[in-house]
Amino acid sequence: MARVLPMLLVPVPAEATGRLGSRAQLHREQEVLGSLTAAGRLQVLSLVPGGRGGGGCSLDGPFRQFVWEDSHNSSTPTDKPRLLALSENYDLLIYEFNLKGGRCDGTILYNCSEEMLQKLIEDQNVSISLLSLRILSFHNNTSLLFINKCIILHIMFPERDAEIRVLNYFTLPLPIQAVDSIIDMQLCRGILFVLSALGWIYIFDIVGGTHVAHVDLALHQEDICDEQQQEPAKISSFTSLKVSQDLDVVVIVSSSNSAIALNLNLYFSHDIFDLVGGQMVVMQGQPSPLWSWASFSNTQLLSAGMARRHQHLP
DSSP states (O other), rough: OOOOOOEEEEEEEOHHHTTTSSEEOOOOSEEEEEEEEEEEEEEEEEEEEEEEEOOEEEEEEEEEEEEEOTTTTTOOTTTTOEEEETTTTSSSEEEEEEEGGGGGGEEEEEEOOHHHHHHHHHTTTOOOOOOEEEEEEEEETTEEETEEEEEEEEEOOOOOOOOEEEEEEEEEEOOOOHHHHEEEEEEEEEEEEEEEEEEEEEEETTTTOOOEEEEEEEHHHHHHHHHHHHOOOOOGEEEEEOOOSSSEEEEEETTTTTTEEEEEHHHHTTTTTTEETTTEEEEESSOOOOOOOOEEEETEEEEEEOOOOOOOOO
């Protein structure tokens, strides 16, 4: 029986569409949409059925990024979703939104300034300047942060009169030449995927930063293009990656709006290994074909199977 892919079609009021930004994120458990405009303004829109014209609010910022709180097994009220936003000045702000009656009223709950964040890092006996910051997750008042493209900082935001504190801190074992080339990353089920402009995906266990696997995109893109008799996209044109929630597929997107999809189960089963729970676990049975991929350009779909493997880190 063919697997059915569930889809959610949500009507957005015409008057709200013009206010939405291109970088949008739908809350996974609640009916609310957030988006960042080109100017860094954060637009939040309630999608509750029966709402008065799609209640929404606008936060000036400017912001670099925002992440909805993962409210699964959380004490957050179902009608009050929260998000963690990163400002242009590297301030971290927690916002709570009241969605009762189709409204969308935002309130700031906490503000961690760049100076406070810098002090938290210095308290770990590390002296660095804050050059880059990405929010990896926000759950149950804790957040994982990716700092300067190589450092993981796990913090807990205060409740009542408590102070913000560090739960964990470590540096990822990335190759030296890879640090400055990091262009995107995603945390999925405790596994961190890091995309390098040099054509590599580095995979880490987020608990302790252990390197568990890597993918050589250049080698396998070359194989696929030879098979399809087409020119490969420039490695430097890769801009982002997305990982499926079941860790089966990683999609790498290029600046030309094309994408390459890699089946991770097939990829790692070539070495009779599988990526499970942050570990390389020996599989039973025979190795499977290595590649299962697709490149999307407009409405065309190309696919091929390959059986060539990578050997070494750069």
